[in-house]
């Protein structure tokens with residue numbers, strides 16, 4: 672599953688992710704979801720209120736939950752926003768804390784063994800260390816959930832379409848999903 676976290680359409684990160692997806696084996700099932708189209712309400716931390724503190728998901732939340740647990744591979748496609756994932760992406764990840772508290776879902780056991788990937792675009796052209804907080808968020812999330820970490824595919828650009836000039840990133844995209852992944 673490719674989860675698009677940009678707050679604009681046809682963004683650089685999506686272009687880079689689609690470049691990588693072109694290299695998937697024919698017949699590989701792909702599902703693309705845009706978080707902007709599936710707005711989640713503000714996350715309420717109800718973890719310690721006792722009882723059945725989280726309601727079973729409905730609507731867009733239910734769709735996202737089902738798509739998430741059904742995916743063997745979850746590709747977070749988020750531009751770098753303030754050195755981190757985008758707000759829509761972060762809100763989606765916050766909901767994992769609710770889904771972990773729904774015993775009927777078995778969220779942790781269903782996510783374990785899957786692979787988390789991260790595709791991002793930054794406007795810092797010469798310093799990929801600026802992306803470290805985003806990578807840390809995703810890598811640590813994979814570790815916490817018992818998932819494999821596929822690693823990050825990093826592109827460079829600011830205005831829409833800039834990524835098309837990042838030939839190194841476009842080349843890296845061609846082998847991104849061919850990487851060996853392992854539990855972190």
Ligand SMILES: Cc1cc2nc3c(=O)[nH]c(=O)nc-3n(C[C@H](O)[C@H](O)[C@H](O)COP(=O)(O)O)c2cc1C
Nearest residue numbers: 677682683684750751752753754793794795828829
């Ligand atoms: C709210 C916001 C915060 C941003 N913060 C950063 C940042 O911290 N570092 C950076 O390199 N670029 C930052 N950018 C620039 C985007 O990462 C860049 O424009 C990227 O190409 C956007 O990807 P997209 O086209 O997929 O949306 C920010 C952009 C926005 C809108």
